[in-house]
Amino acid sequence: MAEFRIDHRTRYEYSETVARCYNVAVIRPAHRNGQLCLSSELEILPRPSDIAMRRDFHGNERYHFSVMEEHRSLTIHSRSLVRTAPVSPAGRESYPGEYEGLYDDAELCEFLLPSPLVPVRRALARFARPFFREGVLAGCLEMSRYIRRNFQYKPGVTSIHTSVPETLRLRAGVCQDFAHLMIACCRSAGIPARYVSGYIETRPAPGQQRLLGADATHAWCSIYAPGQGWFDFDPTNGKARTDEYIETAVGRDFTDVSPMRGIVFGGGRPSLHVAVDVIRL
Known part of the structure; x- marks a missing residue:
C-alpha cells in the first residue's frame, strides 16, 4: 500500500485573445480496482462560467467546463491525494x-x-x-x-x-x-x-x-x-x-x-506547458 500526492498543472498561453472556450478534463485519479482517491480539487483560471462532472461509458470522471470571458491564458490545476494497493496476481493462467x-x-x-x-x-x-x-x-x-x-x-x-x-x-x-x-x-x-x-x-x-x-x-x-x-x-x-x-x-x-480537450474561439497560436509532480508520502 502506498500514498501519493499528485500535482498536475496545465497552462495554455495564446498569441491572441480567446473570446470563449469549452473544455473537458480527465485528470482526477480513479476510485476503483483497489485504488482510493482520498481527496481531490480542481482549480481553473479564469474561473469557469459553469462546470459539471459526468461519468462516461467507461466510468471515467469527465469535468466539462466553459470560460465565457476573454482571456490570453488558461490554467487547469489538479491536486489529489491517492492511496494505491498492491496488485493481486492472477489466480491462474489464461489460454x-x-x-x-x-x-x-x-x-x-x-x-x-x-x-x-x-x-x-x-x-x-x-x-x-x-x-x-x-x-x-x-x-x-x-x-x-x-x-x-x-x-x-x-x-x-x-x-x-x-x-x-x-x-x-x-x-x-x-x-x-x-x-x-x-x-x-x-x-x-x-x-x-x-x-x-x-x-x-x-x-x-x-x-x-x-x-x-x-x-x-x-x-x-x-x-x-x-x-x-x-x-x-x-x-x-x-x-x-x-x-x-x-x-x-x-x-x-x-x-x-485525453487529459484535456476543447474548442477555443480565437486565441491565434497556442502554447502548452505541463508540470506534474507525483510524490510518495
Missing part, C-alpha cells in the same frame, strides 16, 4: 482457447475491435500469437519486455496522432505509442485489451535531486483474463503494474481518455 465467443459480450467486444488509434490486422496477430504459447498473461508480460528491449523511448519523434504502423517503422516513441502497439497486437490475436492513462512514480538518478514539475502523465495497457478480470502491463517499462501506478481513466485508446 487462447478461453477467449472464443467474447465478441458476443457487449462489455468486452469494443476492446476486441479496431478503434481510432488501434488497428486490428492479421500481421499483428501473427506477431503476437507466439508470445501466448505458455499462456496469455505470461505472454503479455513477455511482450511488454520485448517492446521495452526493442523500441527506443524517444520523445519528439511521434505525436498524439501517430499510428501503430508508424511506431513499428520508427521502432521508437513514447508510452502512448507503446501502449497502442501492445493493445493492437492483443486485439488482433483475439485478446481484449484497453488503454489506461494515469501517472507513475519516478525517481531521480543516484546522486541527483528530484526536479519539481519534471514528472509526466503515463499510459499502459490492461488485458482481460476470462473469469478473473483485467490485469495491467506497461510496455514502456517492461513490467506488470505495481503500487507505483496511479490510474485516471480507461478507454479504447488515447482518444477516449
Whole structure:
C-alpha cells in the first residue's frame, strides 16, 4: 500500500485573445480496482462560467467546463491525494482457447475491435500469437519486455496522432505509442485489451535531486483474463503494474481518455506547458 500526492498543472498561453472556450478534463485519479482517491480539487483560471462532472461509458470522471470571458491564458490545476494497493496476481493462467465467443459480450467486444488509434490486422496477430504459447498473461508480460528491449523511448519523434504502423517503422516513441502497439497486437490475436492513462512514480538518478514539475502523465495497457478480470502491463517499462501506478481513466485508446480537450474561439497560436509532480508520502 502506498500514498501519493499528485500535482498536475496545465497552462495554455495564446498569441491572441480567446473570446470563449469549452473544455473537458480527465485528470482526477480513479476510485476503483483497489485504488482510493482520498481527496481531490480542481482549480481553473479564469474561473469557469459553469462546470459539471459526468461519468462516461467507461466510468471515467469527465469535468466539462466553459470560460465565457476573454482571456490570453488558461490554467487547469489538479491536486489529489491517492492511496494505491498492491496488485493481486492472477489466480491462474489464461489460454487462447478461453477467449472464443467474447465478441458476443457487449462489455468486452469494443476492446476486441479496431478503434481510432488501434488497428486490428492479421500481421499483428501473427506477431503476437507466439508470445501466448505458455499462456496469455505470461505472454503479455513477455511482450511488454520485448517492446521495452526493442523500441527506443524517444520523445519528439511521434505525436498524439501517430499510428501503430508508424511506431513499428520508427521502432521508437513514447508510452502512448507503446501502449497502442501492445493493445493492437492483443486485439488482433483475439485478446481484449484497453488503454489506461494515469501517472507513475519516478525517481531521480543516484546522486541527483528530484526536479519539481519534471514528472509526466503515463499510459499502459490492461488485458482481460476470462473469469478473473483485467490485469495491467506497461510496455514502456517492461513490467506488470505495481503500487507505483496511479490510474485516471480507461478507454479504447488515447482518444477516449485525453487529459484535456476543447474548442477555443480565437486565441491565434497556442502554447502548452505541463508540470506534474507525483510524490510518495
